Amino acid sequence: MTIVFYISAFIAVFATLAAITRMNPVHALLYFILSLLAVGVIFFVLGAPFVAALIVIINAGAIMVLFVFIIMMVNQGKHTIEQERKWTHPKLWLAPGFLAVVLLIEIIYVLIHANQATTGPEVISPTQVGTALFGPYMLAVELVSMLLLVGLLGAHHLARESHVVKNRAEEDNDG
Amino acid sequence: MAEINMITGLSVAGILFALGLVGVLVRRNIIFILLSIEIMLNACGLAFIVVGSALKQPDGQVMYFFILAVAASEMAIGLGLILNFFHKYKTLDTNVLNQMRG
Numbered sequence: 001m002t003i004v005f006y007i008s009a010f011i012a013v014f015a016t017l018a019a020i021t022r023m024n025p026v027h028a029l030l031y032f033i034l035s036l037l038a039v040g041v042i043f044f045v046l047g048a049p050f051v052a053a054l055i056v057i058i059n060a061g062a063i064m065v066l067f068v069f070i071i072m073m074v075n076q077g078k079h080t081i082e083q084e085r086k087w088t089h090p091k092l093w094l095a096p097g098f099l100a101v102v103l104l105i106e107i108i109y110v111l112i113h114a115n116q117a118t119t120g121p122e123v124i125s126p127t128q129v130g131t132a133l134f135g136p137y138m139l140a141v142e143l144v145s146m147l148l149l150v151g152l153l154g155a156h157h158l159a160r161e162s163h164v165v166k167n168r169a170e171e172d173n174d175g
Numbered sequence: 176m177a178e179i180n181m182i183t184g185l186s187v188a189g190i191l192f193a194l195g196l197v198g199v200l201v202r203r204n205i206i207f208i209l210l211s212i213e214i215m216l217n218a219c220g221l222a223f224i225v226v227g228s229a230l231k232q233p234d235g236q237v238m239y240f241f242i243l244a245v246a247a248s249e250m251a252i253g254l255g256l257i258l259n260f261f262h263k264y265k266t267l268d269t270n271v272l273n274q275m276r277g
Binding site for chain 1: 176177178179180181182183184185186187189190191193194195196197198200201202203204206207209210211213214217220221224225227228229230231232233234235236237239240241243244245246247248249250251252254255256257258259261266267268
């Protein structure tokens with residue numbers, strides 16, 4: 001099982017690297033979905049089957065489909081890739097990449113001097129997770145439901161049809 | 176199931192987080208910025224799962240559940256904002272947002 005962890009960790013890192021460097025948004029999105037699935041395998045290997053199912057169904061399924069729809073709606077046609085090349089000059093990667101690598105080295109340095117625990121052989125079953133969710137974390141679950149309601153209202157307010165139609169009507173008048 | 180050193184798992188989460196951070200800093204297309212934020216949230220979730228597995232507690236998975244809810248609502252709001260932004264300015268370039276008034 002350890003080898004499965006290492007293989008999926010490499011897939012996750014390389015797919016994420018590809019996702020942030022692609023010029024075509026759809027390719028980047030597909031690489032990110034691959035990365036999410038690899039992380040799902042890591043979760044399963046680490047003994048968290050409930051979360052492995054959640055990441056595939058909600059993250060790779062629902063949220064990424066939302067992304068695909070948005071990319072289709074804001075598609076700028078054939079010049080997207082040339083424009084993206086113009087926006088992300090290769091030199092731009094140097095400074096942020098260097099700083100992020102320094103931060104990463106610091107994190108790993110701190111981790112090496114920390115507690116040397118290993119992940120357990122036990123599987124934490126969905127039953128245990130559910131008991132914790134509706135036991136000590138009851139209030140937090142209620143707060144999350146409020147958060148999702150606010151997200152729903154916010155998304156409805158921002159993307160409502162009348163708004164978009166009004167903007168288009170204004171453009172027609174301008175033109 | 177697998178017995179992996181906690182440092183290895185947390186390092187993978189750190190690498191993914193750093194990649195997401197570089198994505199946010201470098202890209203100018205707002206869709207890629209949102210994608211990179213999603214990468215970072217996912218890396219945080221991975222760190223929680225690794226520690227939860229090392230401590231043999233379900234709390235890590237509970238935290239991942241909360242992170243997932245935050246990511247979902249953030250995506251809904253963020254994509255609504257992108258849609259409005261694109262309808263208004265006809266571009267996805269974040270530098271245009273400098274010109275926003277009010």
